[in-house]
Amino acid sequence: MLTDYHMHTILSDGKDEHETIIQAAINKGFDEIGFTDHICHIPVDWRMEPDLIPLMIEKIQTLKHKFRDKINIKFGIEVDFIPGDEQKIADTISQIAVDYVIGSIHYIGNWNYDSDPSKFEDKSIYQLYELYFQTIQESARSGLFDIIGHPDLIKKYGYYPEEDITSLYKDTAAVFKNSNVVIELNTNGKNKACKDFYPALPFLKICHNYGVPITLSSDAHKAKLVGQYFNEAISLLRQTGYQKIAIFNKRKRSFIDLP
Ligand SMILES: [Zn+2]
Numbered sequence: 001m002l003t004d005y006h007m008h009t010i011l012s013d014g015k016d017e018h019e020t021i022i023q024a025a026i027n028k029g030f031d032e033i034g035f036t037d038h039i040c041h042i043p044v045d046w047r048m049e050p051d052l053i054p055l056m057i058e059k060i061q062t063l064k065h066k067f068r069d070k071i072n073i074k075f076g077i078e079v080d081f082i083p084g085d086e087q088k089i090a091d092t093i094s095q096i097a098v099d100y101v102i103g104s105i106h107y108i109g110n111w112n113y114d115s116d117p118s119k120f121e122d123k124s125i126y127q128l129y130e131l132y133f134q135t136i137q138e139s140a141r142s143g144l145f146d147i148i149g150h151p152d153l154i155k156k157y158g159y160y161p162e163e164d165i166t167s168l169y170k171d172t173a174a175v176f177k178n179s180n181v182v183i184e185l186n187t188n189g190k191n192k193a194c195k196d197f198y199p200a201l202p203f204l205k206i207c208h209n210y211g212v213p214i215t216l217s218s219d220a221h222k223a224k225l226v227g228q229y230f231n232e233a234i235s236l237l238r239q240t241g242y243q244k245i246a247i248f249n250k251r252k253r254s255f256i257d258l259p
């Protein structure tokens with residue numbers, strides 16, 4: 001069974017409508033896909049405006065039914081974790097009957113490092129990585145999320161510390177395991193300056209060693225990118241030792257064989 005659990009529509013920063021994406025996924029042989037438009041409590045242009053939440057709910061319910069004989073449509077959301085805002089985030093999530101919630105870190109403090117690389121130059125990259133991994137650990141511990149999104153997004157623009165970061169990877173993988181979250185293998189990093197999957201292979205191997213489950217994600221912002229680089233991603237998972245991937249229904253996790 002082929003799944004893709006992370007994609008964006010025109011309701012947030014995606015370029016295509018739900019139906020265009022569904023048709024592309026069917027043509028590519030997908031059995032199950034999940035929409036995950038952005039929910040962020042900081043007003044920013046790539047988020048879905050909060051007043052569009054009812055429209056998102058209606059669209060997904062309608063399309064789930066319309067395409068039920070062709071493909072399983074899952075209802076996900078990608079929610080920004082912002083330390084201190086846990087209650088607000090929990091309240092928002094509780095209003096939406098989703099299949100799963102991806103928790104992501106696009107902000108460090110009030111810096112949207114994912115959209116604005118200008119500040120990397122004047123910072124200690126190692127300190128940034130430490131702060132990033134501490135925050136992502138906090139997101140896992142919060143219990144708000146089923147899946148941790150692009151677990152090393154901090155490398156997106158190709159800034160890597162000179163120091164060894166194995167201990168950051170290990171500490172983070174241990175927190176993921178203890179917090180009972182799934183991580184995603186997100187293939188979209190291949191299109192970015194880092195030209196790498198999230199997480200990087202050494203981090204992926206450590207997550208596997210700690211017993212952290214995985215799911216498969218394109219993070220497509222265009223219909224044609226659904227399932228991008230999945231052949232490579234699947235063989236990488238196999239080499240790493242993963243045999244199962246996680247799927248969700250009404251926030252309950254189960255596993256299927258790696259395709
Ligand atoms: Zn994201």
Ligand SMILES: [Zn+2]
Binds near residue numbers: 008078
């Ligand atoms: Zn995304």
